[in-house]
Amino acid sequence: MKVVQPKPFTFQGGDRAVLLLHGFTGHSGDVRMLGRFLEKNGYTCHAPIYAGHGVPIEELLHTGPEDWWDDVLKGYEHLKSLGHSKIAVCGLSLGGVFSLKLATEAEVVGAIPMCAPTIADHQDRLKAGMMARAKEIKQLEGKNEEQVAEELSALEKEPFTVLERSKKLIDGIGEQLDLVYAPTMIAQGRLDKMINTDSATMIYKNISSEEKHLQWYEKSGHAITFGPEKDQLHEDIYAFLQGLNWES
Template sequence: MSIGCLCIHGYTGSPDEVQPLVDFLEARTDWEIANPTLPGHGENLDLEGHYYQEWIATAELALLHLMKRHDTIYIIGFSMGGMIAAYLTAKYHLDRLVLLSAAGKYVSLPQMYKDILAMVADAWNGVLADNELFLRYQKKLKDTYLFSTFEFMKCVQFTRPYLHQVRCPVLIIQGELDGMVPKKAALYLEEEIPSEEKEVIFLKKSKHLICHGDDSEELFDKVMDFVSQP
């Protein structure tokens, strides 16, 4: 049995968001793993003039290439990429689906307030330059094209109805400290997806960028266990 695995990053992100998991899987399997960059995304954002349909089409094209060469396909989606992954799973009846911080719902206001207060405290103490969250999102906020945020919202709205059509085994992993996607998003996904085999895992130390979090090794092991099941 040959296996292909598609990984899809999130809105305003890049393949680096899921690359630690890709590296882990590549070191332990002989799978062909695709980790494409969605149009307008990457290390240097250029979102103006790009639409959510392009993002879905890019992921779908990568999937079709994998499907030509492999009879078993796993798909892993992070944040907005999780919603695209769910849509493709429903459309092509894929074998296993992993949702990481998937944006079925977005913005956890309580955690966002905590993160902002932490940044204010660091700024007050003169150590804001050491705040990892601030450094990661400072450039994104500066480079993000405002109207593309509506494309992100349209992408989530388009893909949500397809959650009801997912039948394969599903693993849902969410960071408890996620300030972008609320904890209830994972519970929403569990409720909406009718698969008989599904598991929800909350990582206590992880924020939104879950593959780079303090719990990342636990995440990698959980994903490996899930995709290794017969």
């Protein structure tokens, strides 16, 4: 079976633009439902895919935060090239970290980090998630049980230096939260077992934004954009975006 490789998307819904950023080992599908919702409500949305994502995990190991950040910047510039001078940024997990980073380095109307880690104590869970994702992809490719086991065994022996580099990225953003001045909505699933949920409170307390809001979703886990409260999340994000200053 051939696995269809995910692609970036651009949904053109209006003059206001939102850059949507996916999570670690994820792809644009992480934020597609949110993008379609915002498109229907008058927003143009673009979601890039970082290098090494949406492909076998073996390829991800040969990329790193610098490559992914470059793709975030290219996504931001893509919206600029479409004529959007005012852009908000919204990201899940790693995408939420990049949302905060973008708010420190570029002009954004607002930032929406969702389940974004700023306390990097989840490396073991990340590796376990990578191995689970690798197994899923190999099974979808139609490989037999023995072949999957052999390839996973080989993958397990690879140096996962990408995790240490990701930790440095997260720690770095955690130390620069005071440089975030844009209006910010922090969304966090109460049942998130992947990251340290104290990150949400850390972001709220340390960013310099005059307009900031921390919203907990009591029934949601880490993949909040797929969770049982995704419709409420969509509505909350829309309300936040509507309250931003989009005037030139």
